[in-house]
Amino acid sequence: MASDLLLKDVHDIVMRGLAKRAKEHGRSIEEQAIDILSEALKRPERRSFEEVLASMPNVGHDDDFNVPRP
Secondary structure: OOOOOOOOOOOHHHHHHHHHHHHHOOOOHHHHHHHHHHHHHHOOOOOOHHHHHHHOOOOOOHHHHOOOOO
């Protein structure tokens, strides 16, 4: 089901960029905005730093990472 969305106080530079992109793709500003929002929501969610570290394979030994002190 389609719904309406009203955006207020959009900066001029954002509107100019949106209009330029819409023109490049041969569509209306509204169609371009919907496409941008749809694509942004398709992207996978970002993982936290903790999740990235936990997903790393266990390689080497802790001593391999010690820095020799003078």
